[in-house]
Amino acid sequence: xxxxxxxxxxxxxxxxxxxxxxxxxxxxxxxxxxxxxxxxxxxxxxxxxxxxxxxxxxxxxxxxxxxxxxxxxxxxxxxxxxxxxxxxxxxxxxxxxxxxxxxxxxxxxxxxxxxxxxxxxxxxxxxxxxxxxxxxxxxxxxxxxxxxxxxxxxxxxx
Numbered sequence: 001x002x003x004x005x006x007x008x009x010x011x012x013x014x015x016x017x018x019x020x021x022x023x024x025x026x027x028x029x030x031x032x033x034x035x036x037x038x039x040x041x042x043x044x045x046x047x048x049x050x051x052x053x054x055x056x057x058x059x060x061x062x063x064x065x066x067x068x069x070x071x072x073x074x075x076x077x078x079x080x081x082x083x084x085x086x087x088x089x090x091x092x093x094x095x096x097x098x099x100x101x102x103x104x105x106x107x108x109x110x111x112x113x114x115x116x117x118x119x120x121x122x123x124x125x126x127x128x129x130x131x132x133x134x135x136x137x138x139x140x141x142x143x144x145x146x147x148x149x150x151x152x153x154x155x156x157x158x
Contacts, residue, residue, distance in 0.1 A: 002029035003084045003112070005075055006071050008038040011150050013050040015120035015130055017143055019086040020056055022114050027082070032056060032064045033074060042129060043153055051150060055143045072106035088116040088124075130152050 003023040007015060009032070016032075024030045032052050036045040043051075045066045053064045067074040075081060083103055085096045093113070100111035128141045132154035138147050 001025060001080045001082060002031060002078070003027040004031050004033050004075060004078060004081050005084045006033035006035065006037050006067070006074070008040065008125070009048050009052050010038070010040070010043055010125050011048060011128055011142065011153070012055045012146070013120075013123050013125055013142055014140060015086060015088075015116055015123040016052070017055050018120055019084065019114050020062060021059065023084045023112075024059060024062060026112075027084075029061045030059075030063075030084070031078065031081075032062060034064065034066045035071070037064050038069045047153055050065045051142075051146050051153070054149060057108055057145065070106070072103055072109070075103065075109045076107045081109065083111040085111055086116050087113045088121050110112050129135070 005020055005023055008064065020032060026104050033050045034045055034052060049064050049066050056062045056064065075083060085138055086096055087093050087096055103109055103111055128138065128150065131138055131141060132150050138150060142150050
């Protein structure tokens with residue numbers, strides 16, 4: 001069985017990388033699925049996927065793909081899989097619990113929530129976007145191989 005770690009990843013952070021590594025340890029294969037249509041993303045799906053690919057380029061058995069349409073349809077297309085989600089706090093938990101029920105009803109797939117490691121609880125894509133937009137340091141927020149691309153991508157959107 002493989003893990004599908006889906007999201008907007010706007011951008012992919014060190015917290016996302018940590019969840020990917022931990023899901024990989026459990027399932028052996030992880031697909032990082034970047035949603036094309038999000039209604040909220042600053043970067044295109046291809047730009048977001050490129051940053052995610054850089055962030056996980058050294059991990060075996062991890063692929064990054066862009067998907068269109070409903071996540072439930074993408075999960076069905078991937079056969080024997082489980083949806084993996086990261087949870088930072090109780091607000092995330094309530095939101096993910098409700099979504100897990102939706103995905104189970106739509107496509108019969110289970111969701112596994114991994115609690116965010118304490119050292120990443122303050123890391124979010126929105127914080128990264130703001131730091132990058134204002135020229136702040138991204139060390140610890142995105143992987144070293146992504147810093148330049150994230151800085152360039154978000155700085156041009158000021």
